Amino acid sequence: QKEVEQDPGPLSVxxxxxxxxxxxxxxxxxxxxxxxxxxxxxxxxxxxYTYSSGNKEDGxxxxxxxxxxxxxxxxxxxxxxxxxxxxxxAMTRREGGSYIPTFGRGTSLIVHP
Amino acid sequence: GAVVSQxxxxxxxxxxxxxxxxxxxxxxxxxTMFWYRQFxxxxxxxxxxxxEGSKATYEQGVEKDKFLINHASLTLSTLTVTSxxxxxxxxxxxxxxxxxxGYTFGSGxxxxxx
Numbered sequence: 001q002k003e004v005e006q007d008p009g010p011l012s013v014x015x016x017x018x019x020x021x022x023x024x025x026x027x028x029x030x031x032x033x034x035x036x037x038x039x040x041x042x043x044x045x046x047x048x049y050t051y052s053s054g055n056k057e058d059g060x061x062x063x064x065x066x067x068x069x070x071x072x073x074x075x076x077x078x079x080x081x082x083x084x085x086x087x088x089x090a091m092t093r094r095e096g097g098s099y100i101p102t103f104g105r106g107t108s109l110i111v112h113p
Numbered sequence: 114g115a116v117v118s119q120x121x122x123x124x125x126x127x128x129x130x131x132x133x134x135x136x137x138x139x140x141x142x143x144x145t146m147f148w149y150r151q152f153x154x155x156x157x158x159x160x161x162x163x164x165e166g167s168k169a170t171y172e173q174g175v176e177k178d179k180f181l182i183n184h185a186s187l188t189l190s191t192l193t194v195t196s197x198x199x200x201x202x203x204x205x206x207x208x209x210x211x212x213x214x215g216y217t218f219g220s221g222x223x224x225x226x227x
Binding site for chain 1: 117119145147154155156157159162164204206208210215216217218219220221223
């Protein structure tokens, strides 16, 4: 079993839909949780980060963490064609003096007009 | 915000030659740099972690003699793919830690070995 599981999709939705992206993890040592967006042939860019269980909202994006279930989600409201990208979840654990990130494989999202 | 500049963005090389990829932190000091490899529709696979002034730590299965990492300064880390072969063709991305949760990525290098 991989430490971080993420459905690769693709997930295809119409413009304006609410999108739900999810990851599960198995290592309870993970402390910080992040979502990255990656356009084709580009480096990932950080969208949101959370530390504790609960919700965090930023514009059309809401990140949710449930540490008891080892489950994190990213919700996108009023999705736009420009949101079409691959979304990677990431989480970090501490090893020695470093925080080591582990990434999900990414979910490909397609928002069609 | 923090910016990591990665060059080249795309390189084609002949089999057997070596290729160097550079990552520079433009407005911050990157004490730790991560190097990833990504195949199409796959996740980022961590290859190695480098700390400025010390030897890189390679992940299991990554050949340290083939993928040479140098992190001689706080603003520059390089990955050299030595004696490249077609199976080394991939997307290589560097990332610098900018906080507990912040990892700023370079724009990636697409390596094609012919």
